[in-house]
Amino acid sequence: MKEITSTNNSLVKQLVQLKDKSRERKKSGTFLIEGQREIELAIKGGYALETVLFCAELFPEEQLNNLLLNVELNGHTERSRSTVEYPITVIEISKEIYQKLAHRGTTEGILAVAKTKTHDVKDLVFNNESPLILVAEAPEKPGNIGALLRTADAANVDAVIIANPKTDLYNPNIIRSSVGCVFTTPIAMGTTDEIISFLQSNHINIYCAALQASVDYHTQDFTKPSAIVVGTEATGLSEAWRQHSTQNIIIPMQGEIDSMNVSVAAGILIFEAKRQRNFE
Template identity: 45%
Template sequence: MIDLISSTHNPKIKNVLKLQEKSSERRNQNLIVFEGNRELGLAISAGFKIRTLFVCPEIWGDEKIEGVAQRDIFYISKDVFDKIAYREGSDGLVIVAEPKYLSLDTLVLNKTPFLIILEAVEKPGNLGAILRTADAAQVDAVIVCDPKTDIYNPNAIRSSVGCAFTTQIVASTSEEVLHWLKTKNIKSYAAALTAKEFYHETDLASACAIVMGTEATGLSEKWLNEADQQIKIPMRGQIDSLNVSTSTAILAFEAMRQRGFHND
């Protein structure tokens, strides 16, 4: 017979809810929250330290969980799990782990790196979707400039289906990133509707980064003026913009096509 946490007033459960809801709590406690066995496996493989695992036996069953010490596992009732779960069809696991914050100088790059740079990304869902693209295209890193959402927001991890753990992610300022790109001889291509060059007519096979703005306002004047070049996607319909995650995928896979789907 296992001991179940059956009250949502349990201090551990109350803390999980605080971590989910407040980025300030995540920063202060240096902890992140996410769900799912797939995500757990990816996080462990990427070297994330698991602090606590909450298991709902009614959903998960009695299958053994690899990679987590028994002392760090707590069993919870379905009512408690339903309170702290934030996605449909969850498999009964909620994980609390330590984040990994990288810097520009710690990034590991290929000889001809390809990067995705996001300026002031606001929506966790967009960030998560772009991380899925980054994983699929095997880009070197995703750099978030002046972020308006926590890169480990639970909804960003959820929508990334675990790709938040498979891709190098850095949060920095635009000034620092622009300087770093120049020191690394990485060319920056700003995606903008006002550009004269089309993305498929641009050399994306050399060391480069695509720079994406917000859906509401696009890129700032700083990036439009200081990026090496502006590029655009041809628009043939009546609406002149695509979702930022869709646009990022188009540009990223054109870069992969030009590289023969290799990133050396």
Template identity: 35%
Template sequence: MTNPTRQPRELTITSVSNPRLKSLLALRRRRTRQETDETLVEGYEEIGLALSSGVRPSAVYVCEQLFSPAGRAGSQDIGHQEELLARLRHDRVEVVHLSRSAFEKVSYREGPDGLLAVVHSVEHTLADLRVDGPDHLSLLSQGVEKPGNLGAMLRTADAAGVDAVVAADPVTDWGNPNVVRASKGTVFAVPAASATTAQALEWIHAHDIRLVVTTPETDLLHTDVDYTGRVAIAVGSEKHGADRTLLEAATHRVRIPMHGKANSLNVAASAAIVLYEAVRQRDSR
């Protein structure tokens, strides 16, 4: 008779040509992520935040040789990583042990810490986003190309207490491992959806949300706008900024003052500056 509380046997993989490693590498491709509805989360902090957000991995791949030693600057104690593994085992998540060479083959980050999980992809629609109360705050990014920028904006949105993030006409997907990495796992904590620009504007209008768009084509400073109430802050793509459709739909067009020789900021930095002006005003109120 099988004991239902007994942990399943843990597999060990040492060969870098193992088929399971090939399936992990395939998840770096957007098409595979869409077909399998899965993505990768690598790292102690990222996996821990995903778990705290209610995500249950289908499998976790482990290389104890890469666990960070205690006292190493900027790393987690081995004990913390073991605690995370114990938590995963308690939830009966499959644990697969990899040799160092096998783990480094599937790792997508520099200085891996020996933890890699397979989870369901994060894909929401605008209908999944809730707009409750009079003080809803959203972040809208239009046509952002770099996963690192999208992930950084998610991390800022989480810290600022943003209620929703919308990617309009996105070039990448929320399940991109580099989005997950740059967001430090907050992609699982912040309600986020993808849509066309037209759909996003319809959603904003339907919920009576004022739209504030960043652009250098205005004299109105970002600090001279009222961000209380229902507000969506929008930023455009890295190369072209917000398009004409977004600008024409704006309640306010705002610019961030530039005193140096460069005429623009990184899109994630721009989003952070305006978001925290909104946070400042709301906290002051």
């Protein structure tokens, strides 16, 4: 097992860049995960870990062995707990280094470097004959993206598709705000035109949350293959979505404003679809 104690170490400097810079994540094809739950969800989601870094002062080695055994059982030969052999690079780091690399304020003591995945919409495959999909056009705020992914996970939708993405999916704020759901939810990305073409070729109805030419959301039949499409609070959906919509839908407002947070709106629409499907 390696050990690093200096914050001036070249690997530490590289990992700081990986945490802070989207271009570094894209260039290397890797990203940083913080926290045991998030790492375990990444393993469950089939992400390949390259390196695990832990601070023994905060994260005992016995706990580390249990985590690494989980890695073993998800893609390596099973071994007994008493003979754990690390299938990936494991580095013990000082508390000072951990705090330099950690994104959030709480100190848990465990980090991992993982390989990114491709998220091309053309590669998306559904096991469900009547898929339910959440589409978000041009979401920018990591907190909103994380909340959308948590909503999608809670409803167990078949996929989340992001049109015209503005933010790196492996931004630490998205990982944090999604509570790791970014790893376990099928996610695809593409341009608006690519996604519309994909949905139409797969005979999936398109329901756009929009003010124009819309009907109350609960009047529609979401039991058939359905994509619920939401836009940003500031600009809504682009004209292309409205032109290709099966039906525009609206959540009736009873107060003074005419919009709500995108993740809240998505939750209302998605769970109406789940209600119609009897929460299958």
